[in-house]
Amino acid sequence: MTDSAIHTSGLTKNYGSVTALADLNLDVQRGEIFGFLGPNGAGKSTTIRTLLDQIRPTAGTATVLGLDSHADSLAIRRRIGYVPGDLALYPNLTGAETIRYFARLRGGVDHVFIDELAGRLQADLSKKVKEYSTGNRQKIGLIQAFMHRPELLILDEPNAGLDPLMQQEFLKLLAEARDAGSTVFLSSHTLSEVERIADRVGIIRDGQLVVVERIDDLKRKAVRRLDFEFARPVAPDVFSGVSGLRDVAVDGVHAHVSYEGPVTELLRAASTHEVVNLTSREADLEEIFLTYYRKDGPVSGEAAPGQKESVHVR
């Protein structure tokens, strides 16, 4: 288990008859950035709060940095940095006082690094927290999470309110943390927030982990699109029999095709007619995620989403 930054085994949390987490088996390797994705209410924060011993599991166990999440919680919390989902700070403290308070609770924090973080995130620490915008409050949360260079960063939807420039800086901070050997567990409800930085992603839905994939593999699997323009109108069944097809729409001389896997067969079918123009569109990861998010989407072990072929004729 020591290779895992986070390892959960059969982690289950029930609130009365409501199951928030169901038999969650999760493994996050040391040194990776792991995107933890799922719609609101899927169980992301419940998982994180269990790892932090803020709530206790109904069944199952979790280890963080090789330590038991409950018995060794204090030792774990010394070594992690955390930004909660709905970040709330003490309204009457200034940003600087807030950081100082959390730094003193930890002890041994490098104040030069705090200044560096504040500079990079352009955080104004002089005002009282109640006067801050959401984004500025979030910066305080991020500084306190990074300030002690933790071995593991657990960030629950940390992008809230950050402007695009700061998001860029935030991603840089994450990459630097990974380069320094730290692990990042990054929860989000949208793929675009983690797509650029995560090594792997796990998708949770209704308290169940439905898939864990490398981002690269997902991209390879993702649905791609080709738009054909033919010299003359083509028959609706022009691509029939081609494997990997997901969606075909034929409209006279135009055909819009979504497909998975190799493109050879598709091109061979198209080239039986005179192709005037061919446009390729970017792999659409979001679609694959949305499929996993939907209630009737596949669960782990089932076929990848979107295997069914459908043909539309306009």
Place this chain on the structure above:
Amino acid sequence: MFGELLRHELRARTWSALALGLVIALMGVFVFALTSGLSQAIADMTRSFPQALTAFIGGGSAGGYAVGELFNLIAPAAMVGYAVVVGGSTIAREEEKGTMSMLSAQPVARSSIVASKALALLASLVGAAVLLWVGVSVSSAGYGIGLDLGGLTAICIHLLALAVAFGAIAVALGGLTGNPGLSIGTAGVLAVASYASNAMLPLAKLTDWARLSPWHYFAGSNPLSNGVDGWHLLVLGLIAAVACAAAFVGFNRRDLKG
């Protein structure tokens, strides 16, 4: 790290505790000034009251009606009210506001969080009680009321113990439930109901039942005249100790909110 937690809590409590202490101390000064100037008129008025009413409003206290009102109603209501409101919210409000999520993710034990909050409340109540004691001691001497300094000290100590007991009950409810409204409401109702039962049961010749009320151990031994009652203070201390233990156990075991 505990020192930092405690410092943070004390800082959060300072102004409210100072305000509480100054208000009740000033009330003490006014009451003693009033007693000094109008003692004969008040004595004549209360003498005409039925004995039961005089006992209920504290008219039989040393120093007379106004001093009785100060120590039986005004100061306890302020001290116990503060203890209940602060005690019931000190843990639970952090959960309601969401700051507990950050605090409990720091390398501090949950028991340290409870201890720092309980100690800060205790310090606030001690501070307020000391201000009251200074106010009444100085004004008693200044206005020539002639109350014994030992008696004034004793009633302030008993008052402090009463407020600590109710404060601890409120802290326990907050620690057990994480719900500030419920904690303050329950502890407040308990304080009012036990005050009423302590005042009324003896009038119905049910003096023994009044012993169930913490208020009995505040003024039942008449500390203003008789000095400190160690046993009564012990009872209030035990209530506080049991409540604190419940707060520690409850807060350690349950899921945190927020």
